[in-house]
Amino acid sequence: MNQLDRHSSKNVSPAKSFRLDRSRGKIWGVCAGIANYFGIDATLVRIGFVAGTLIGFGSLLLVYIAIALIAD
Numbered sequence: 001m002n003q004l005d006r007h008s009s010k011n012v013s014p015a016k017s018f019r020l021d022r023s024r025g026k027i028w029g030v031c032a033g034i035a036n037y038f039g040i041d042a043t044l045v046r047i048g049f050v051a052g053t054l055i056g057f058g059s060l061l062l063v064y065i066a067i068a069l070i071a072d
Helices: 003-010 030-038 042-055 059-070
Strands: none
Touching: 030 042, 030 059, 042 059
């Protein structure tokens, strides 16, 4: 076993998966799920979605709905 194989086998972590967080979510749990996935506060994600929706003339609203329908 070479050094690369030993190093990679020590640091194997389970793959992260995105899940909606309906328990902490306000509408469908999309922002809370994104916050859990990246390890940040859900309020920051919500502010980002609102700002992006206002700046992008509602385009992020379509992304939000798509995530809510596709995820979980």
